[in-house]
Amino acid sequence: MPPRVDLTKCDGCKAQDEPLCEQVCPGNLMTLNENSQAMCRESSDCWDCMSCTKVYPVGAIETRVPYQIGYHGAKLIPMVGTNSITWTSIDINDKVERFRCKTRND
């Protein structure tokens, strides 16, 4: 499932030539639309790696969990700290699970 961009929040990284999501996307799928806001140019190619979701500075990108894993409406939300990522998973029955993993970001 492709990333969903909250257009009320995305500031296109202040219209710099290459926004953060574009830089991190391993498939080079993210780009800016005509309003200088983030968009995924080929949603079927997205691997759901969530790099864009994690890096997004204003929290405007959300990744929907693929239906094969969590059915429609399930969510997986990362919160990036200095050396950890905290994940919140919400399934279609509104069951919330949280887990925190260390990263080697130092």
Next chain:
Amino acid sequence: MGTNPPQIGLYIIDPGETLAEIVDLQAVIQKCAKIRQVEVCEVISDIWAEQSLQTVQETVTENRIDRLVWVGTFTAQQKKTIQNVLLEVGVNPYLHEWCDLQLQTIALGKGTEKTLLGKTLTVIEMALARAKQLQPLVPIKLPASDSVVVVGAGIAGLHAAASFIERGKRVHLVEKQSGVGGKVALLSRFYPLLCNPQCGIEYVLKTLRNSDKLTLHTLSKPLAVEGNAGNFSVTIQSQPRYVDTDRCNGCGLCSNVCPVELPIFLDNIQDEPPFQEAKGIGGLIKETRRAIHASVPFSFPESFVVERASCPEGCCKCEDACPTKAIDLSEQLPAEQNITAGAVLATTGWDPYPLSRLNNYHGYGQHANVIGNLEMEQLLSQISKGSDIPLFPSEGDGNRVGFIQCSGSRNTKHLSYCSSVCCSATIKQIKQLKTLRPDAKCTVFYQDMRCNGFEEELYRELRSTSDVLFVRGFPKVEASNPPEGTKLTLVCEDTFSGRPITTELDLLVLAGGMQPSKAGVEFAELSGLPLNDHNFFEGHYQCYPEESQRTGILTGGCARGPMNASQSIESAGRAAMKALKFLEGTISIEPTYPVVNQLKCDQCKRCVEECPFDCYRLNDKGFPEPDLSKCRQCGNCMGICPVSAISINHLTLKQLAVQIEILENSFLDYEEPIILAFLCENDALVAARSAMDKGLNVPMNVIHIGVPCAGAVNNALIADALSIGIDGVLIGGCKDGQCHYINGNQLVNKRSGDLADKLKTMRVEPERVQSLSLEIHEAERYVTILEDYIQSLKAMGPSPFKL
């Protein structure tokens, strides 16, 4: 020194054993001694006893420890003394960590024995964790020029230039007119001694005349200001004078033969409308100047100057008359040159508010005898020179003068502010007028007389004189007055009695307001300085009034707002003082500057966008680099960086993160919320500290961390705190508009707002992150806020991440 890993000396300072009464220090020592890398762990009851610090010194020289953690309560003075003592044995001042128990609410001694012990251990562990990350730091030196460019040679610019020259600095004084002096040179008298300003200018020129450090660029204006503090490159453009300043001896023979006669201060007073068209002054000011004349408004430089545009075609009488062959009337182009300077000082002054815009009321430019207050100054100085020109256009018996205050000022349609000097200027003019023409009858129409400070005494003196009448009201010049007439009829409602008053006058003076000079607005545009709503230069009015948003460019005098001459000189002096640090040949930069980790940086350029002082530039590889000479070390770049790639030295993200990590194990019961408060060191932290000092009941739940600006708090740190189960995160900054770093508080509010939205999707209460504006005196309010916050956190229940 330099052992690896770092060895820490932990010293608990407990004067008078007050701390031991609150906390079981033996238990603390036992626990801490077991922590890795803690080599020494001691309680010192009297640190100021002779042998105490000596023992610590010895421990360092024995190479047992290389950094120190001090636990207790310390003043800045004490910290400095301890740092200096240990510097003797080679401990870098940045290898001390201060664990302030007072700030962390422990020294208050409120709470159970268990929680006090638990919190003490937690904050000491936090300090130890940070101490392990400390790095020795030294200030860096950047090369800098020892010249300074002063834009505007009015009274403020001259005084600033004199201060620089007295300190041995090279000064480039850039002036748009042919001579120095600015508006003050046009005055007849100035405050508060009521002496002749020519004398005051002469006095400051004493320093400048004989100095080889001064380069005066007349008929010049800046075109560009490139570079940064310590190394500005200022491009200036100079119009030709047509007179060689070295050869000219100021004899004046050229003026005698010049056939062109011009009104005396054509370009000095009003930029708009063309002055000679205003009928008023034409008949009053009789003095004229020739097309070749001494420098105006004040004859320094002593060399003459040609107004080439006014010369008749083919005339070269002056060239022939000059005994020193100083004049060259051949066509010359404006010259441009680059000046390298460590600092730039803008003393661009003011312009009079165009009184013709008040035509509906006062008939300036329509009636021969309506003049502005600057013209009145000229008139007074002309008369005091003993000229036989009558004071009033009407022949014979005219002696009635009216003054209308606030002409243009304090009026939302014109200048909404008070020009602050006009009331006193009117008083001054009346006083001089009465000496020159004792029979003059004056009427002052005013809204409120605003004579500040000692000027009030002069006002009172005049008020008690019988032939000066003060009327509170806003008069109109009757439309029926014939434009060419010599008498004016004014109608006005006396707002005290409510009665209409009709006054006949021979001369009407409009006390016009001050507006920023056109040159100042142009300078702001070319140098990228912000202006306030009224187009004066903006600074932080209380804390660094003369400093601009661009480090190294300072503003002084009326360029900052309406001031009288003496205030303007004071302001210039302050600005010069602030500029001196950029002119020392080197600039010393505190080592607490931001560093960009290029391995992490994604080149998103957010730091470039959001730095309040525009410090960041991209290097040739596309990575942002702070210009340290501009940087004010506020840390907003550290806060903004989405990939946590920027850290301020001595307060790195890592140093903050390791401290937060310690809080994973709560020192309170499970139900009791833990609050982590990041507080701005400028006011919120001071407010919190004073709450402790006052002994207010600050809850134990809060842990304080000081940051240079609320904007330095990165969302990653908040995420860290929340994810280890801290129940609430508080970010305390300044009130809007009071931030010393322009808008750090707003930036962090926006970011924590974004984070709160994310928390909502994560099914975490967004109220767990709160930002707060706190003024420095609001200790009581801080405690109330904390108590309310704890209540609401308790209502929410423990954090979902809490173990």
